Structures are given as C-alpha cells and as structure tokens.
Amino acid sequence: MTKRRTLIAAACFTLTLIAQGVAAQGERQAAAPGGIGSSDTDTRSYDKRDFSGLWSRAPQQYDLGPCPECRDPATWPGYGFFGETPPMTPEGQRRFEENRPSRGLELGSEEAERRTDIHIGYRRAVLPAFGNDPEMRCEPLGLARLITFSGIGAAMEIVQTEDRIVQLFEWTWDFRDIWMDGRELPNVEDYLPRFNGYSVGRWEGDTLVVTSTGFDDRQWLDQYGFPISSEAVLEERWDRPSPNRLRARLKLIDPLTYTEPWESSPKVWALIPKEKMAIGGWSGILEDRCVPSDESLFNQFRDRAAGIGDGESAAP
Amino acid sequence: MRRGIHWTISALCTVGLALTATYAGAHHGSSISYDTTKLWTTWATVTQFNYANPHPTMTFDRIVGDGEVEHWVAELLTNPSTMARAGWTRKRTLEALAPGTRVKLTLGTARAGGFSGIVMRIENEEGESIGGGFGAPGAPDLDGVPGGLQPERNEPLPGQEHAR
Numbered sequence: 001m002t003k004r005r006t007l008i009a010a011a012c013f014t015l016t017l018i019a020q021g022v023a024a025q026g027e028r029q030a031a032a033p034g035g036i037g038s039s040d041t042d043t044r045s046y047d048k049r050d051f052s053g054l055w056s057r058a059p060q061q062y063d064l065g066p067c068p069e070c071r072d073p074a075t076w077p078g079y080g081f082f083g084e085t086p087p088m089t090p091e092g093q094r095r096f097e098e099n100r101p102s103r104g105l106e107l108g109s110e111e112a113e114r115r116t117d118i119h120i121g122y123r124r125a126v127l128p129a130f131g132n133d134p135e136m137r138c139e140p141l142g143l144a145r146l147i148t149f150s151g152i153g154a155a156m157e158i159v160q161t162e163d164r165i166v167q168l169f170e171w172t173w174d175f176r177d178i179w180m181d182g183r184e185l186p187n188v189e190d191y192l193p194r195f196n197g198y199s200v201g202r203w204e205g206d207t208l209v210v211t212s213t214g215f216d217d218r219q220w221l222d223q224y225g226f227p228i229s230s231e232a233v234l235e236e237r238w239d240r241p242s243p244n245r246l247r248a249r250l251k252l253i254d255p256l257t258y259t260e261p262w263e264s265s266p267k268v269w270a271l272i273p274k275e276k277m278a279i280g281g282w283s284g285i286l287e288d289r290c291v292p293s294d295e296s297l298f299n300q301f302r303d304r305a306a307g308i309g310d311g312e313s314a315a316p
Numbered sequence: 317m318r319r320g321i322h323w324t325i326s327a328l329c330t331v332g333l334a335l336t337a338t339y340a341g342a343h344h345g346s347s348i349s350y351d352t353t354k355l356w357t358t359w360a361t362v363t364q365f366n367y368a369n370p371h372p373t374m375t376f377d378r379i380v381g382d383g384e385v386e387h388w389v390a391e392l393l394t395n396p397s398t399m400a401r402a403g404w405t406r407k408r409t410l411e412a413l414a415p416g417t418r419v420k421l422t423l424g425t426a427r428a429g430g431f432s433g434i435v436m437r438i439e440n441e442e443g444e445s446i447g448g449g450f451g452a453p454g455a456p457d458l459d460g461v462p463g464g465l466q467p468e469r470n471e472p473l474p475g476q477e478h479a480r
Contacts, residue, residue: 061401100475102345107474126475127427128345136344153398170397279400286397294368301373301391305349307428308479 039067040242040270048206048240052160054277054285055246055269057151062276067245070151070268077104077122079152080222081144081250082265085119085258092227092257096121099225102131121224129299129306134220136299138290140195141172142219143212144234144250149223151269155277155285158246165201165208170285178210188214193230195219210236221252229256244271344370346393348474350424350434355452356465357422360388365413367406371395372447374413374435376421380462388431390423394449404447412446413438422452427473429466 056062057070076082088096105112105123112123128136135141141149146169150156154171163181168174176196186198197212212234221228232254240246250264274283303309346352360376372392377385399409413419420439426432437449445451458464 061398100478102348106348109474125345125348126478127349127473129349130473130475130478131345132478133345153395277401279405286400288369288397290369295370297366297368298370298373298391301389301432302349304389304430304432305391305426305428305434306473306476306479307426307430 038242038245038268039065039069040244042243044243046240046243049203049208050160051158051165051208051238051240051246054155054157054272054274054283055151056155056272056277057267057269058153059270059272061153062272064270064272064276067268067270069245069266070270072265072267075118076265077118078223079149080122080224081148081226081252081262083263085121085226086260086262088258089256092229092254095227095257096225098132099220099227100124100126100131101133101220101223101225102126102128102136103133103223121226124225127306129303129308133223133225134218135223135290136295138172138292138295140174140216140219142215142221142228143176143196143199144221144228144252145219145223146172146174146176146196147236147248147250148264148267154288155272156269157285168285170288171290173287173289176212178208185211185213188230193217197234206239208236208238210234210238212236227257228252229254231256245269246271346371346391346434348427350426351467352393352424352434352436354465354467355422355424355436355455356458357420357452357455358457358459358461358464360419360421362413362417362419363387363415365410365415367396367399367409369396372399372409376419378460378464380460384462386431386462388433390421390433390435392435392447392449394447399447402448409447412440419446422450422455423464425465425467427467427469429469431463433464 059065059067059070072079072082102125104121104125105115107124107126115123149171150169154169156170157168159166159168163179165178165180167176167178174196176199178199178201180201183200185200191198191214193214193216195216197215199210199212201208201210215228215230215232217228217230219228220226232252235251235253237249238246246269248267252258252262277283300309358378360378362374362376364375366373371394373390374392375387375389377387380386418441421435422437423433423435437451438446440446456465
C-alpha cells in the first residue's frame, strides 16, 4: 500500500513538474524581450558558433532541469511550425483542404469550436484511421517537420565540421546537410526535389543563417497538414543564446501556397551531455525509424479502434 | 495534515491527468482514436506483445461474467525509445510481458467501441509498473465486467465520412 502511494506520489510529482514548466513558460514568454526567455543558469563561457552535440526539447527525460521555453507555447495544441499563419492562395487552400491530420484539437469537439483564436488547421483532427497524414504511411517527414518535431521525445544531434553542419534526427532516422563551403543553392529545375531540400548556411555574427530550397511537395509543413510547394524557400536563423540552449526561428516563403511569408514561433533545444543519452553504456541517438511493416501492423490495431478492418491479423 | 496531503496529491493528479490528455493528443493521434478521458482498470492475460515503432501493440484476454474470454487488441501510449531510455529495453520488456503473464492494465476503450483500447499503464502481480506510462488514480476497476467501459456512441466519429 505504501509502495503504491509512493508510486502515485512520484507520478504526480513528475506531472506537476511538467505543469509548472508549462505555466512558467507562459510567464517567461510574456516577460522576456523577443518573446522568449532562458531557464539555463549556466554562466560558463562557451563558443557561440559551436552547435555540436545532442539536443532535446524535453531535458527532463534525461534527469536534467526543466526547460519551459523548449516547449511550444501552451496556446498551441502540440508541436508544429506555429506563428501567424498567413492567408493561403487558392492552390494552397485546395491542398490544405485535401490534407486530413490526426493531430491537434478534434474536429467538431467542444474545444475545437471554442478555440476560434487559432487557425482551423489546429482544430480539425480526425481519427488516424480516417486521416491521410503521410507520417502514418512512414513517408519522409520533410525538413520543416523534422525540425519542429525533433527533440520532443526523439532527440536531434548536430555534427559540425569546417565545411558543413550535419543535423541528425532520431525520429525517422533522417538527416540533412547544411553546406558552409560557400556553394550556391542548386537550380531546382536541374535537380530532383528532395524531402529535406538543399541547404546552405552562412554566419551573420553568431547567428547561423540557413537557406533551403528544392522541396518535395508531398510533405506536410508540420503535423497539422499545412502544405508546402516545391518552389518554397525555408530560411532558418539558429543561435546558441546560452551554453545549454539552441534556438531556431524559421521563415517559409512559398508564394504558390501562402500570400505572405510565414514566420514560425521560436524553437528551443537543451544540450544533453552524451553520458545522459545512453542505453547500456552506448550513447547517442537511437535508430528510431518508421518502418513500413511495423507501421502496417500498428495500423491494424489503429483501424480496429475506429471500427474498420476485421483486425484478423491484429487479433491473436 | 494527512487530509491536506491527500488533497494535494489529488489536485496534482487532476492537473497531471489533464496534461497527459493534452500530450496524448500529439501522440500519433491516439487520444482521438481512444477515449483517454475515461480510463479504467482490469486484470488480463498477455497473449502477444510487439515491441515496435511507432508504438508497441499487444493482445490480451480478459475473463468476464461466467468465465467467457474476451480477446482484446491494444496499442500503448508510450513508444520504444521512451521505454528504452527508462530502462525498459526490448529484452527486459518481452520477458516481463511474455504470453501468459497476468497483468493489471489501465486503459481507455476505442471510440468505436469493441474489444480495442489504448494501454496507459501495465502492472504485474507484484504491483510493479512495466514499461512506464501513467496510471489513473480513481479509475474504476472493471475486472470481470463484460466489455469493460464501452463508449456511448451517438454521433459519427471525426473523419468517418472518409472511412475506407
């Protein structure tokens, strides 16, 4: 009985920490200039241009102090690009309506009806069995979605060399290169579009400015089904405001889809010492792949939940 | 004093469960497929456990009423990377949940009803948590109750017009 109480108390304590984090986030974001604060109290000197290491938006998972600013604001129902969604072009709107996400507030729910302060994209979630999120077929997520999701549970690693920066994403085991060797972006007409596009970077002071083009337009911008065209340009500004924090601001310029550029809300990661991110003494990110055969099995269970499919394979 | 502590724990749990529901919404759409606002518990026997992405799945049997056996299918809210980092590696988990293992489950039933659900927490017969996850203090114990907690379905499920 005592053990049970201890377990309940421990679970509740953990949940309370999360709650405090969410609440503190709102306060810090309201108070800090530029809309974001830092919970990092480390005052050691550091190289502001060194982004290498393991990064997470959920440092509590690694027994580190909470990072309230690492989470997207509680205004939003989860994780995404966020910011002020610009009006869509007719083509953008058509593609947006074709997409049926399963994240966000549930379509038709009381909360979705009430939250008219947020874009309809965040309040139209349907059962996964009735949706068409490409992630649920294990299709590549695409760059913006990798960045905005990465670090929530699955971590991100950055490997930095003289001429390029490589970003490794644990969820779906994906990566992208940011070329720092002065090369120009390719003429997209001459190259195949890629889910993660083509990226070049340069330093503006201690801010890494990355420009990416050449996106495969089958991807969604984030898990809410916002479309992105093959002519989109993604501009990212990365900096390291304190020893243990990495921050990114994204701007999507996609005139085929949106009538104005779209700036994301800031994204913040916490640095995770490699010994903290280890299983059985082996440190680093996991091979957290989305394997189609695994996903297919999972979807049989998922479909049973929606009352479709006979579940023959899922049942014992 | 004792009453005060009790109240505090209850209040914290209320906050915690509300947050759990919010996070679940961002988790493969699971809280939309299942009613995670009405969790319940039951004893069950594991028949199969799949330690795989994007979320583990399992099948289990419940004995109800006059000895009838219900065959259930379920997904877990957690995922392998979270489990592994919490010490629940594949080998340890599969050993702990081998077919025939008797477990107490905290789960939410599929929105469409039937013998399908999402498992939030697994405990063994010693009361130890297996694989992590969240419990739900106060969730009704429906061990042996046919169907467990089934939803009242009056309206189409979100997106059902797109049913394949």
